[in-house]
Amino acid sequence: MSELVFDxxxxxxxxxxHALTAVDGASLTVPSGxxxxxxxxxxxxxxxxxxxAVGLAPVSTGRILLDGSDVRRLRGRRRPVQMVFQDPYSSLDPRMSIGDSIAEALPRARPRGLRGKAVRRAEVARLLAQVNLDPERAVLLPGQLSGGQRQRVAVARALAGQPQVVIADEITSALDVSVQGTVLNMLSDVQRQLNLTMLFISHNLAVVRYLSDHIAVMYLGRIVEAGPTEEVLADPRHPYTRDLLAAVPSRTSPAPADRPPAPEPAALAAAEPADPHHPPPGCRYHPRCPAGPLVHAxxxxCRTSDPAEGAGRRPHHAACHFTTPVPPSPSLRP
Structure with a gap:
């Protein structure tokens, strides 16, 4: 078990x-296990x-720590932080069998020769079974598998590296809805069995609620709210989190047919998303915020003072000057 910290x-x-700050002073802790x-x-x-976190984007300032050590200074063949990408087909060599792709990620310190090959084949078979794939499929090419099966192979390949932390980046967004649930169940089972530390990235709040112990909300390069999942979703303190929740269709509380939704203030309806190359001063969400100066005199x-400076003293570390409780939202279902 290991703790991953973005500092x-x-x-x-x-x-x-032409500069773009894609991430701006983000701090986040992924607790061990x-x-x-x-x-x-x-x-x-x-x-x-x-x-x-996996060295594919340059860290301009700050640190990414794994159990207190900077991940950029970790050496050796084994990479303790592994990532599963959104598109499994682009991350697998289409000319290489899935068994060979997984074997390639195994640590090289294993026995060589005939006995070594047998050990590696057995490990590949074990990993395929762990992600609920028939080990007999090891000889197939990625193009012979469905999208959900390829994503399982990508997870098995990440596990082959014996990581301390796994990062899953929108791994169900490219899958059919009928397949998403089985992949999520598999990932949840693997996480519990191995007691993995995991950062799960998604735009789907229902999926995040199903898998996550904690939730962090990001807007325009910054973490604007973070806390235990049930607490954040039941009592969001940042207006952006509330807007994300409001955008989730509710099966339990459909709007009455004879009651149209409340009209959006004209100022908000006309507001354009902020330019990430030139983020607005003060609170970055204020040009779109229903609790901000466009709506409330x-x-x-909000236009002049950055709420991130006092976030540590607010509930859920919310980067908002006007954090107030709101009624609990309807339950979300993945």
């Missing part, structure tokens, strides 16, 4: 007028933060 991590691309769900809309920086503080 004031920033990831920047380009320079001067637990699952943290990271949610946010497209472009919020979720995947960039994940890629930084006297809240110009």
């Amino acid at each position: 004031q991590v920033s990831v920047r691309y380009g320079a001067r007028h 637990q699952v943290v769900g990271l949610v946010g809309e497209s472009g919020s920086g979720k995947s960039t933060l994940a890629r930084a 006297g809240r110009d503080l």
Whole structure:
């Protein structure tokens, strides 16, 4: 078991007028043996933060620590942080059998020769069975499998490296709805069996609730709210989290046919998403916020003062000047 810590991590691309800060001072802890769900809309920086943890994105400032050690300084063939990508087909060599792809990720310190090959074949078979795939499929190519099966192979390949932490980046978003549930159940079983530390990235709050012990919400490169999953979803303190929840269709509380939804304030309806190259001053969400100055007079503080500075003193570390309790939201179902 290992703890993964993002300590004031920033990831920047380009320079001067063309610079983009994809992640801006993000701090997040993934506790040992637990699952943290990271949610946010497209472009919020979720995947960039994940890629930084495995060395695929440059860390401009801050540190990423695994049990207190900087992951960038860890040496050796074995990589303690493994990532499962959104598109399994692009992460697997289409000319290599799935058995060979998994075997390639096994640590090289295993016996060589005939006995070594037998051991590696047995380990590949074990890993395929662990992700609920028939070991006989080891001879097949990725193109001979369905999307859900390829994603299981990608998980098995990540586990082959004997990681301390697994990062799953939107691994069900490219799958049919009928397949998503079986993949999520498999991932949940594997996480419990191995007591893995996991960062699970998704835009689907129902999926995050099903898998995660904790949840973190990201907007425009920053973590704006974080805490135990049930607490955050039942009592969100940041307006952006509430908006994400409101966007989830509810099966338990359908809107009456004779009652139209409340009209959105004209100022919010006309608001454009912020330019990530030039984020707004103060609270980054204030140009779209239903609790901000566009709707409530006297809240110009949101335009000038960064709420991230006092987030540690607020419930769920919410980066909002006006954190107030709201009624519990309807239960979410994956």
